[in-house]
Amino acid sequence: MVERDVDYVLRTVEERDIRFIRLWFTDVLGFLKSFAITPVELEAAFDEGMGFDGSAIEGFARARESDMLARPDPSTFQILPWRPDARGVARMFCDIMTPEGEPFAGDPRAVLRRTVARAREMGFSFYLGPELEYFYFKDSAGTEGLDAGGYFDLTPLDMASDLRKRTVLYLEQMGISVESVHHEVAPSQHEIVLRDDEALTMADNVMTARLAVKEVAHEAGIYATFMPKPIQGAWGSGMHTHMALYEGDTNAFADPEDELGLSKVGKAFIAGILQHAGEMTPVLNQWVNSYKRLVPGYEAPVYVCWARRNRSALLRIPGTDRRDDVRVEARSPDPACNPYLAFAVLLGAGLHGVAENATLPPEATEDIHSMTPAERRAAQIESLPEDLFEAVNAMERSDLVREILGEHVFQYVIRNKRAEWAAYRAYVSPWEIERSLPIL
Amino acid sequence: MARVLIVTDRSDDLLGLARGLEHAGHSVRFGSLTEVAALRPTLAGDPPKPPSVGDAHVAIVDAAKDLSRGRDACRAYRFAEIEVPLLAIVDPDSVDAVGPDWEIDDFVTDAERTGELLARLRLAIGSQVLDSAGTIRLGDLTVDPESYQVRMKGKPLDLTYKEFQLLLYLARRPSRVFSRHQLLQEVWGQDFYGGTRTVDVHVRRLRAKFGVEHESMIVTIRNVGYRLDAERSR
Numbered sequence: 001m002v003e004r005d006v007d008y009v010l011r012t013v014e015e016r017d018i019r020f021i022r023l024w025f026t027d028v029l030g031f032l033k034s035f036a037i038t039p040v041e042l043e044a045a046f047d048e049g050m051g052f053d054g055s056a057i058e059g060f061a062r063a064r065e066s067d068m069l070a071r072p073d074p075s076t077f078q079i080l081p082w083r084p085d086a087r088g089v090a091r092m093f094c095d096i097m098t099p100e101g102e103p104f105a106g107d108p109r110a111v112l113r114r115t116v117a118r119a120r121e122m123g124f125s126f127y128l129g130p131e132l133e134y135f136y137f138k139d140s141a142g143t144e145g146l147d148a149g150g151y152f153d154l155t156p157l158d159m160a161s162d163l164r165k166r167t168v169l170y171l172e173q174m175g176i177s178v179e180s181v182h183h184e185v186a187p188s189q190h191e192i193v194l195r196d197d198e199a200l201t202m203a204d205n206v207m208t209a210r211l212a213v214k215e216v217a218h219e220a221g222i223y224a225t226f227m228p229k230p231i232q233g234a235w236g237s238g239m240h241t242h243m244a245l246y247e248g249d250t251n252a253f254a255d256p257e258d259e260l261g262l263s264k265v266g267k268a269f270i271a272g273i274l275q276h277a278g279e280m281t282p283v284l285n286q287w288v289n290s291y292k293r294l295v296p297g298y299e300a301p302v303y304v305c306w307a308r309r310n311r312s313a314l315l316r317i318p319g320t321d322r323r324d325d326v327r328v329e330a331r332s333p334d335p336a337c338n339p340y341l342a343f344a345v346l347l348g349a350g351l352h353g354v355a356e357n358a359t360l361p362p363e364a365t366e367d368i369h370s371m372t373p374a375e376r377r378a379a380q381i382e383s384l385p386e387d388l389f390e391a392v393n394a395m396e397r398s399d400l401v402r403e404i405l406g407e408h409v410f411q412y413v414i415r416n417k418r419a420e421w422a423a424y425r426a427y428v429s430p431w432e433i434e435r436s437l438p439i440l
Numbered sequence: 441m442a443r444v445l446i447v448t449d450r451s452d453d454l455l456g457l458a459r460g461l462e463h464a465g466h467s468v469r470f471g472s473l474t475e476v477a478a479l480r481p482t483l484a485g486d487p488p489k490p491p492s493v494g495d496a497h498v499a500i501v502d503a504a505k506d507l508s509r510g511r512d513a514c515r516a517y518r519f520a521e522i523e524v525p526l527l528a529i530v531d532p533d534s535v536d537a538v539g540p541d542w543e544i545d546d547f548v549t550d551a552e553r554t555g556e557l558l559a560r561l562r563l564a565i566g567s568q569v570l571d572s573a574g575t576i577r578l579g580d581l582t583v584d585p586e587s588y589q590v591r592m593k594g595k596p597l598d599l600t601y602k603e604f605q606l607l608l609y610l611a612r613r614p615s616r617v618f619s620r621h622q623l624l625q626e627v628w629g630q631d632f633y634g635g636t637r638t639v640d641v642h643v644r645r646l647r648a649k650f651g652v653e654h655e656s657m658i659v660t661i662r663n664v665g666y667r668l669d670a671e672r673s674r
Contacts, residue, residue, distance in 0.1 A: 004601065005601045008588055008600075008601040008604065009601070011587065011588050012588060012598070015587055015588065015589055016596065016598070074601065075600055075601065075602065076600070077600060077601075078598060078600070079598040090598075120633060125633075125634045125635060125637070127637065127641075171648075172648035172649060172651065173598070173648075173649060174598075175599075175600065175603065175645035175646075175648055175649050176645075176648065177641075177644040177645060177647070177648040178648070195641075195644055196641075197641050197644075198634070198637075198638070198641065201641075246634075246635050246637055247635075248635040249620075249635040249636045249637070250635075
């Protein structure tokens with residue numbers, strides 16, 4: 001089967017006069033990496049993988065074990081629509097291998113593959129539909145937006161709507177189905193909602209979509225950013241992620257007989273994520289800036305709870321017209337995460353809940369924000385970590401996250417995030433100067 | 441090879457040419473010059489119903505015996521925005537009359553010499569429609585199982601291997617309804633892990649690549665499955 005996949009790619013490259021094939025992979029922090037090969041090297045790349053120096057990649061290897069092989073996944077072959085039609089450029093996502101031919105432990109795609117395989121052992125396949133929020137700015141030096149528009153605004157001068165249209169066209173040409181695309185709440189903020197797909201494909205799709213959004217902005221001479229909270233006092237950018245487990249053809253979260261419409265599996269999955277919510281936060285919200293989004297007042301989650309309607313809950317069960325099709329929406333991830341690792345921890349924690357038959361806590365009520373901390377403690381409602389420091393400390397104690405990510409990635413994330421926090425902590429900010437200098 | 445439409449009022453005279461083209465592997469169909477010329481755009485009155493070239497890859501208008509009717513036919517085709525190359529046969533004594541208002545891609549002066557016309561055809565068509573024998577054609581969609589090429593209105597679509605296999609399966613049996621289970625078994629095979637949702641997401645990816653105009657060619661039959669319908673475009 002794989003050989004026919006390979007054959008198909010080789011034929012397409014020839015027929016379509018493809019001159020370069022970009023080999024894509026993702027570093028541990030979620031940055032897309034790429035190097036190009038020519039068609040004559042392609043067959044060898046499929047057979048043996050293409051060698052590269054892994055020590056140059058964040059979270060990959062130390063210098064002494066720097067030889068890595070990138071082996072392209074033929075099922076991800078796509079011609080890049082933003083490159084010229086003639087003498088085109090195509091891309092494939094790669095799995096990273098050691099020189100011995102083993103999957104490399106630092107490859108985020110391998111982490112997600114492993115977790116998906118675990119789901120499969122339990123009889124499940126995992127489907128996700130993320131909503132990517134982002135801002136268009138004049139350039140990367142500041143936060144000057146394109147408009148003063150609000151939610152769903154459409155004005156004749158709305159240049160952004162052309163950009164969004166173009167982005168959707170690119171994505172669809174690459175087989176990434178877009179459910180909707182619109183202006184978001186904050187000025188110059190936009191959202192692309194991807195239709196759900198199987199977990200590994202979806203992580204690839206998120207990487208592609210982030211690039212497509214930036215590519216289209218770049219063509220127009222502006223800048224697009226997935227930074228979680230670029231503007232103080234305005235809504236931040238999240239990546240609400242709709243999740244569903246399927247057991248064969250049936251939605252494993254659904255039970256039309258249940259009062260909530262939730263099956264036992266669905267309840268345990270939610271409970272599993274809630275139990276491990278704090279410790280997985282450095283993966284879902286990996287930057288110092290991520291925690292400036294997770295504050296009350298902007299529909300971003302702050303408390304570890306679930307609800308049907310309340311949009312500030314960590315997990316939400318959106319209403320549907322089909323009782324046999326239930327999704328759970330994770331509202332804390334932000335679009336600057338590494339989607340492979342983020343989907344892996346969500347799935348891993350949910351499956352852990354299912355395996356342990358975890359008990360679903362009561363649904364959060366509307367007044368959760370008006371409760372005092374003491375009342376919340378009494379109701380056993382925890383808060384998400386308030387900053388990266390607290391989050392990393394929680395993760396470091398987590399056996400589950402260590403198991404899901406594997407020792408290599410786990411240790412790297414801890415080290416890298418501690419270093420980020422140390423640099424941030426030592427920084428004297430304009431806020432302090434403004435507040436403290438005049439009075440102290 | 442290419443399907444050639446020759447628009448003429450003297451098809452008997454051009455049988456030799458037609459045979460030459462067929463000998464080279466093309467197929468030839470004749471159309472009426474008088475009818476097409478009558479559909480030229482005029483300044484007054486309602487615009488005429490634009491002429492069509494059907495499924496031809498190239499149209500050749502015979503202007504050798506009737507220059508003005510030939511020009512009218514060429515302009516009628518351009519007005520109809522046909523998407524295939526347009527060639528004309530012009531009498532050597534009338535070549536002077538050919539100008540940009542004809543809006544043709546190329547012309548030949550001697551219909552007796554098949555060699556020249558074949559060369560002009562090759563140049564006009566390029567490599568774009570040299571389909572192999574097994575090519576399936578459904579409305580604007582062509583699927584060539586030999587070269588793995590899929591085109592929508594002549595524009596190549598980039599499919600992954602699985603998407604290609606699924607489309608090929610449906611295209612070989614147009615208008616028949618298949619359940620998700622059937623498609624899963626036929627396209628993915630017995631040992632594939634995962635449910636029929638896989639079929640749904642692949643259909644979704646195909647529809648995305650078809651684009652808004654053609655996405656409805658893959659019809660969802662509620663509670664059953666899918667079928668491919670060539671007529672369903674907008």
